[in-house]
Amino acid sequence: MRLLFGFLLLMGFSFPPARAQQGSTNKPIRYTPPKTKPAVSAPQVLLDTPVVAPKTQASAKLPVLIFEKTPCFGRCPAYKATVYRNGHLSYEGLSNVPLLGQHELQLPAATVNHILKEAQRIGFARLQGVYSQNTSDLPSTYLSILQPDCNLKEVRVEEGAPEELNKLLLYVHEQIMKVALPPTK
Numbered sequence: 293m294r295l296l297f298g299f300l301l302l303m304g305f306s307f308p309p310a311r312a313q314q315g316s317t318n319k320p321i322r323y324t325p326p327k328t329k330p331a332v333s334a335p336q337v338l339l340d341t342p343v344v345a346p347k348t349q350a351s352a353k354l355p356v357l358i359f360e361k362t363p364c365f366g367r368c369p370a371y372k373a374t375v376y377r378n379g380h381l382s383y384e385g386l387s388n389v390p391l392l393g394q395h396e397l398q399l400p401a402a403t404v405n406h407i408l409k410e411a412q413r414i415g416f417a418r419l420q421g422v423y424s425q426n427t428s429d430l431p432s433t434y435l436s437i438l439q440p441d442c443n444l445k446e447v448r449v450e451e452g453a454p455e456e457l458n459k460l461l462l463y464v465h466e467q468i469m470k471v472a473l474p475p476t477k
Contacts, residue, residue, distance in 0.1 A: 354376075358372070358444065369465075379398050379403070399467060403467050419445075433461050
């Protein structure tokens with residue numbers, strides 16, 4: 293018996309503790325976690341802070357914005373552009389754009405700063421995530437902008453977006469199309 297008990301104990305089996313008093317009930321012992329405050333504090337709302345995270349080594353490798361236009365059944369331009377703080381642009385032209393395929397391009401840094409300032413001015417961080425009225429065959433335009441917490445805030449627009457957001461999307465599209473011209477021969 294002793295050998296069996298030792299073997300079971302060695303294998304990780306345990307037995308309930310013996311009751312010290314006679315007449316005690318066989319109620320299971322319930323574990324109650326200690327009452328402590330959560331380790332994470334509630335998020336703080338910061339007003340008048342820059343839309344883009346501070347220039348750190350980690351954030352320098354993150355894109356400051358991602359812009360994407362999806363295809364439709366017509367001749368809608370479809371592409372995706374990932375833009376970094378220094379203006380470096382990773383571009384993938386999908387359809388109905390002057391430059392197809394994957395390319396590394398360059399936007400002027402001043403243009404990137406202007407886009408980010410305009411996004412902050414219109415309150416991009418507080419915009420809805422989706423603007424759609426469920427009309428079929430409308431392309432979507434996605435704009436994601438790096439926030440101070442190093443997360444990307446994404447907004448998808450089909451229709452019904454505020455006019456200032458539509459102007460910003462048009463400006464971003466025009467600036468990307470300026471640098472996405474096919475190479476001349």
